[in-house]
Amino acid sequence: MNRMQRLKEEYRSIRAPERLTEVFDAARECAASSPSRGWHFVRWAAAAVCCLFLCFTVALNLFPSFAAALDQNGAFTPLVQILTISKTNIEEESKGATVVQGSVTGLADEALSDQLNSELAGISDGAIEQVQTLLADEAPLFVNSTYETKFSSDRMLSFLVYVDSSSASTENQVYCYNIDLEKNEVLxxxxxxxxxxxxxxxxxxxxxxxxxxxxxxxxxxxxxxxxxxxxxxxxxxxxxxxxxxxxxxxxxxxxxxxxxxxxxxxxxxxxxxxxxxxx
Structure with missing residues (x-):
């Protein structure tokens, strides 16, 4: 599904806000107290709402730049993204770790999703184990692991996972993931x-x-x-x-x-x- 199709689908799923219900309730009360004036108000309110939604639909269909602007400004959430599922903190004397584990969500290919998330879990578990196995050691050790989304579109998701450890020396590891969301494969x-x-x-x-x-x-x-x-x-x-x-x-x-x-x-x-x- 391309970006325009996704935006249309998300538009169709939009529910009327609670405030709109309050407007119509007020209109009905107005109609009860003054039938003629109230009925004109209800028709006016309904027409205004329909006009707004119609304009929104036309904008999505005729102006890709409008849809893209909404997407870039966060009005719509990407279907495929990486989200934090756990954060582990270890604090011991001269040792510590902060490990943020991400998980890829929304992939159409469940097998690929399982593979990626298994790898991400393995990276996080390895970072935690690195500190835990050396708790009895006198040497200081600090580990920080996290992820960062670099690029996200309907076609591709690109993100990095970092593992940085500091002891007698500093060790930096970076894992690069680039996923073709149309072909459901790592690129x-x-x-x-x-x-x-x-x-x-x-x-x-x-x-x-x-x-x-x-x-x-x-x-x-x-x-x-x-x-x-x-x-x-x-x-x-x-x-x-x-x-x-x-x-x-x-x-x-x-x-x-x-x-x-x-x-x-x-x-x-x-x-x-x-x-x-x-x-």
Missing amino acids: TLSDLLAEQQPDYIDTISAEIREEILTSPESDFFYDENGALLFETIEADQSYYINTDEQLVIVFDQFAIAPGSMGTPEFIVDSVSVAPLLEP
């Missing part, structure tokens, strides 16, 4: 780009090298011998789509830079994914 970078942009690996790699060379932090991307740590992206490199419908490439900690750089990200301008996100 790898190859799934997203290979067919329409076969040279995406070379194109994206060249842009990332250029970004590194011009970055104020470029020195962190070289080894002790002066060689650039980044060579090329993988065919199925981790990525997400941001709110500006841009492709963002994500690297694991230590993959192309020291651990102090966390999980480096690069916005890719040379590859357009916007046409691939439309229903």
